[in-house]
Amino acid sequence: MxxxxxxxxxxxxxxxxxxxxxxxxxxxxxxxxxxxxxxxxxxxxxxxxxxxxxxxxxxxxxxxxxxxxxxxxxxxxxxxxxxxxxxxxxxxxxxxxxxxxxxxxxxxxxxxxxxxxxxxxxxxxxxxxxxxxxxxxxxxxxxxxxxxxxxxxLRTDAYWFFRLGLNMERADNTARILDTKYHLLLPEDTHVGGPLDYYQWAAILRSVSALTSYHWVYRESLKPWLIADLLILNPKMPRSLASCYENLVRYCDALAEAYGRQGTSQRKARGIRTRLSNLRMEEIFQSGLHEFISEFISDNNELGGAISRQYLM
Amino acid sequence: MADCFDEMRGVDGAIRPAYAGLDAWLRDLSPDLLDQRCQEAELLFRRIGITFAVYGEAESTERLIPFDVIPRILSSAEWSLLQRGLTQRVKAINMYLKDIYGRREILKAGIIPEDLVFQNQVFRPEMNAQKVPHDVYVHIAGIDIVRVDHKTFYVLEDNARTPSGVSYMLENREIMMRLFPDLFSRYRVAPVENYPDELLATLKSVAPETAAADPTVVLLSPGIYNSAYFEHSFLADKLGIELVEGRDLLVKGGVVYMRTTEGPKRVDVIYRRVDDDFLDPLAFRPDSTLGVPGLMSAYQAGQVTLANAVGTGIADDKAIYSYMPDIVKFYLAEEPILQNVPTWRCREPEHLTYVLEHLAELVVKEVHGSGGYGMLIGPMADKGKLAAFRTRIEADPKNYIAQPTLALSTCPTWVERGVAPRHIDLRPFVLTGRDTVRIVPGGLTRVALQRGSLVVNSSQGGGTKDTWVLDT
Structure with missing residues (x-):
């Protein structure tokens, strides 16, 4: 192609x-x-x-x-x-x-x-x-x-490139919401969750169309760390970073298999996914939610660059 | 318009046999239904995105070509005449191009003045002594035909560079079959849908000798801002070939490649819809961003075939046009089956005198113009315009030719809730490959939608019709 x-x-x-x-x-x-x-x-x-x-x-x-x-x-x-x-x-x-x-x-x-x-x-x-x-x-x-x-x-390279674009954008968008709103999601002891935050939390969930999903997944009232978990690590949530990376790895691999060649994109995507699947929310909070998000955004951009250099130029 | 030949009613008003079924169908049909079908057709065209760009109109960069739902019908006898005439003409054109860029017998014989060729900006010295596969220069020709009476078809123009419009021929038929299945049950219409297959076979047949058994063919387009971009993508899709732009191709070691997601892939035949001038910034216009640096040298080395060949403009140039009957006779030793429109060459003093004396009756064209631009239609022009044109002709006579104002045939056309005759022309597409000439039965019929207008160009408000060639 x-x-x-x-x-x-x-x-x-x-x-x-x-x-x-x-x-x-x-x-x-x-x-x-x-x-x-x-x-x-x-x-x-x-x-x-x-x-x-x-x-x-x-x-x-x-x-x-x-x-x-x-x-x-x-x-x-x-x-x-x-x-x-x-x-x-x-x-x-x-x-x-x-x-x-x-x-x-x-x-x-x-x-x-x-x-x-x-x-x-x-x-x-x-x-x-x-x-x-x-x-x-x-x-x-x-x-x-x-x-x-x-x-x-057809499930050919055209489809895979199309889906790569969608998931790259989605990962970037979810990360951007987290980047702007992370202060609302810090753990309980550093922040008082009052009615004020409740509507903000609901708003975050709505912006990734996940308010209903949240209740189905956690069966709890809105808790900031669970919201962070849903958006970052939960692979069931289609707009979570973890889920986006499941897909990115899948489509990168499909391309590699069809073309018979692995490259930076495949390695990079797999690296990020492995990181996401091995992390736990506590660790993210401990080392800093904001730092985590910033790093993710830059990793995600690097993958975008790698895909572009490997296939799109 | 009264003494015009009408495709349906001739000159005496009696319905011609090929149109009998259409006439009956039209009489049965309620105007409301026809109106509704017209709207459906427009919606279909817009949704599939069949649009063309009009240069110089910032407001609407994409416009629909108006489609008229009443078909133009040619009997099989009429078509067979056209087919023989077109084949003859295109054969002669290819022989002429081989000669012009080779031994130049026709110039030596004094049939065409040398300066008309050598001082012509569409003549390409780069093609001198250049071999092209199987001596085919014009693989795709779109010959414009007009009709003036029941037996006379004139060739108006030989489009031998990058003729467009074939997508409308194909889509018009698709839409007609969708909208009026009933009408098709009254006629046996020869199909045109095999055109893409014929085109691909033609292009593959002229692949360079170095190409693989199944050569890679691509369509080179100037890109989405080109007026015919829809057609480029449509054809690439129907042919199952890549639609490339200049930036998708590269030349390495004298070979042309396209950039793919799996690395460079060799290209053997380029169906190019980019003009000569823009093909290769190293050979032609250095400011071209549409071309491929080095393409011309790969072409000259025989590593890639360009369709049409470079330099075919010297065959369809309006200055050369008037010599076409002589060209046919010179190379084929046959009488031309299709006539030219009588043409005065302003470069010749006695012709010039005649033209200036009869300006108000004539159509005057710039030798290098196209698309209906830079043209004078004498009978339609006011005094000021005539005077202005006269000055222009006198200043540079060799830049103009003149023809009588033809009574182009008319065809019934659906206009604002009624059927009325409108002037039409016809562009059939002639494909020339290694050893065959292929013409699908039909072509693009263009119609001047304004009452009395003779200008059918889509850039100037013309529309199109489906063109039927009857099978029996």
């Missing part, structure tokens, strides 16, 4: 996943800011949304301060934000168009249809209700895209 085709497939998946993630962040933020101040404290949730989306710097190049209007505009529609939802959908569609032949017609239909539908929203947040409708639409698009990939793509 052409390296450029593999690269495009990888990025189509990343962009759609990122659009989905941004939509969830915005939805959660809207929820939190709708609560009375007494429940969430006086932190600026919009600022936090920008940080979780990973675009604080570019945001502040355009706006002095984060508020509802500016953040909604910037994260959802701004042409100046390379990672706005609108740009993600456009970029996904551009990448898809460049590899029309490697995508199934069902997948093309979803992404091209989304790109055509995007105009309906006039590139402006509109009322809260309209905006919520938009966010739902983004999530549905990503579900349909993902679903048509699962249902229609």
């Amino acid at each position: 052409l390296s450029r085709t593999a690269d495009n497939l990888y990025w189509v998946a990343r962009y759609v996943e990122r659009a989905d993630y941004l939509a969830r962040i915005l939805e959660v933020t809207l929820r939190l800011t709708a609560l009375p101040l007494a429940y969430v404290g006086s932190t600026n949730e919009w600022e936090s949304a920008v940080a979780t989306a990973g675009c604080s710097r570019s945001f502040h190049a355009h706006y002095p301060e984060a508020g509802e209007d500016s953040v909604k505009e910037f994260l959802a529609f701004s042409p100046d934000n390379p990672c706005s939802i609108r740009n993600c959908i456009e970029l996904a569609r551009t990448n898809a168009r460049a590899v029309r032949t490697a995508l199934t017609s069902e997948m093309w239909d979803v992404i091209n249809g989304a790109w055509l539908d995007l105009k309906r929203f006039n590139n402006a947040p509109g009322s809260r209700e309209e905006f919520m409708h938009f966010l739902r639409w983004v999530q549905e698009t990503s579900l349909r895209f993902d679903g048509s990939a699962s249902r229609t793509m």
Whole structure:
């Protein structure tokens, strides 16, 4: 397969996943800011949304301060934000168009249809209700895209590159939430868990669509270390770092087997997964949650670089 | 428009036999249903993403070519004439190119003036004495045909470089079969769906001798911003070959490779949809980012086949066009089956005088223009425009040719809730391989959707129709 085709497939998946993630962040933020101040404290949730989306710097190049209007505009529609939802959908569609032949017609239909539908929203947040409708639409698009990939793509290298992109993006997103919110998840004795944090914790879980899963897995009320466990180490949770790495290893191995050659990507992915499966939450807290996350993000980026050098250039 | 030949009604209004079934079907059909089918067709085209880009329109970088649901029908006798004429013409073109880049007999015989060839910017000295596999230069030709009466078809243009439009021929048929199964039950229409197979067989047949038994063929596209990108990806998909861009190819040790996830892979035949100028920055335009450095030297060394060959512009150039009947006679010693449109060459003084005197009746074209740009349609132009064009012609006569304003045939077309005649042309695609010429029965019919308009180019508001060749 052409390296450029593999690269495009990888990025189509990343962009759609990122659009989905941004939509969830915005939805959660809207929820939190709708609560009375007494429940969430006086932190600026919009600022936090920008940080979780990973675009604080570019945001502040355009706006002095984060508020509802500016953040909604910037994260959802701004042409100046390379990672706005609108740009993600456009970029996904551009990448898809460049590899029309490697995508199934069902997948093309979803992404091209989304790109055509995007105009309906006039590139402006509109009322809260309209905006919520938009966010739902983004999530549905990503579900349909993902679903048509699962249902229609041949299990060949094209599929594996596509899935590598999705899982790389997912791991990065989950890590970014942890990086912004880690202080809320520190163990009990260093932090008092009051109603204030309860809504923040629920928000974290919602942003990885895992609030219901949490209750099924732990059968407990929300506890910060269990939330951290769910997001980092629990392989049952599809957006946990552990689960993403299960998949990354699986697809890297599939490529290595098909091509008859192992490389840095395979070694790197396996190294990170081994680390995740041998760690326990207590150890992570002991050596510092924040340090762990920072290190993970840099490892994850290194894997991205390795995949790119090995296959995509 | 009254004295135009209509494909369905001729000149006297009587329904021609090939159209009888269509006429009956149209009369049975409610306008609402047809309207609804048109909308369905548009939706289908948009969803599959059949679009083309219009240069210079920032607003809509992707637009649909309007599709007309009423087919254009050719009887098998008409088609057989076209087929023989096209085969003859393309054979002559290939022989002419071999001669021009070889012994130049036709120049020595004084049939074509030398300066028209050597001072022509589409002439490629790099191709002098260059051997191409099996002497095929134009593997894919899109010959534009217009009709003026029941028996006369003229060749309007020989597109011998990178002709496009074949994807519409294929998709139009698919969509018609989906929307109007009923209509197809009234006719036996020759299929066109084997075109991709014929194309692939043609391309493989001209692989270099150094290629493996099953040569690797790729389609080289300028990329997603090219107006015909949809067609490039469509064809690559149908042929089952990689769609590459310049940056996907590299030349090492005189051999062309593509960059794959498993390392470099050798390429034998390149169906290129990139113009000569942009193919190789080392040989042609140094600022080209669409090309592959070193491609031309690999080509010259016979390590890779380019389809079409480099330098075929010297066959379809408008300055050369008027010599085509002589070219056919010179190489094949046959009378041309398909005629040219009568053409005045402004480079010749007596022709120039005639053209300037009759400007208001003529169509004047720039020798190097394409896509309907830089063209004067005399009868449609006002005084100011005529005067401006006159000045341009006088300043540089050899840059222009002129033709009579043809009464292009019309075909019934669905326009704003009614059927009305609109002018059409036809572009069949002629494939030339190692030892055969293949033409699938059909082609792209373009239609000028504006009442009375003669401009069928998609870049200027033309549409397309499905083209049926009847089997009996």
